[in-house]
Amino acid sequence: MSNPMPPRPSVGRSSFAIAMKDYTFIRPGIAVTISAATLLIAFIFGIDLIHSLNRASTTVRTGAQVSQTLHSYSAAYEVWHQMATSTDAAYKTPQAQSQRDQLRDHLRTNLADLGKTLADTSDQAQVRSILEGLASVDPTATMNARQAMTVLLGRQDAALFDAAETSQQGVLLAALLLGLTVIAAATLVVPMAWLYIRYKRGATIEVKL
Numbered sequence: 001m002s003n004p005m006p007p008r009p010s011v012g013r014s015s016f017a018i019a020m021k022d023y024t025f026i027r028p029g030i031a032v033t034i035s036a037a038t039l040l041i042a043f044i045f046g047i048d049l050i051h052s053l054n055r056a057s058t059t060v061r062t063g064a065q066v067s068q069t070l071h072s073y074s075a076a077y078e079v080w081h082q083m084a085t086s087t088d089a090a091y092k093t094p095q096a097q098s099q100r101d102q103l104r105d106h107l108r109t110n111l112a113d114l115g116k117t118l119a120d121t122s123d124q125a126q127v128r129s130i131l132e133g134l135a136s137v138d139p140t141a142t143m144n145a146r147q148a149m150t151v152l153l154g155r156q157d158a159a160l161f162d163a164a165e166t167s168q169q170g171v172l173l174a175a176l177l178l179g180l181t182v183i184a185a186a187t188l189v190v191p192m193a194w195l196y197i198r199y200k201r202g203a204t205i206e207v208k209l
Helices: 015-024 026-086 094-117 121-137 139-208
Strands: none
Touching: 015 121, 026 094, 026 121, 026 139, 121 139
16 A cells, blocks of 8 residues: 655745735736737837837938928029029129039039939939039020929928828827836736735734734
8 A cells, every 4th residue: 555645835825926816806817918918019019119210210300401402402503593594794704603603513513412312213313404404504404403403302391291290100109009008007017016015014014013
């Protein structure tokens, strides 16, 4: 006849486990599942939010810089065109002609450099139209150059608008993240933390008594 196994020594319950016996909101296992699910969704949304806001920030920074640059180029082009086509004697002096040529060369260099930074082929084509307008005061070339400048500015403004819309969507997503975090906290973290603190305070009072 085999000897009976000695009884297993009882394992004392932790103070946290004792405190959780008063957790009656929902079953702890369900609470943990809900909190884990909401935090996981919040984490995924948070990663997407970070990437979208980073893209929007880059677009705003680049677009604002290009838009400001194009506005200055547009103003400089109009000044050059006026100097090149005006019949005013003040624009016929050697000094005025030298300033006009320097302005044109400056615009050509800057526009060529800008065209190299633009990834879109249609934007590059608009830059070439502006450069052709700087090579001639022909009315057709001038009209094409002005239209090209307007198109470039419009595309940059549209990119800034899209970035602003992305930022607005980011605000909504951030509100959703906050809501999910509140659900996780209200379901599990806050109630359990309160029960544990209350239990520890009660145990401390009993020890003092």
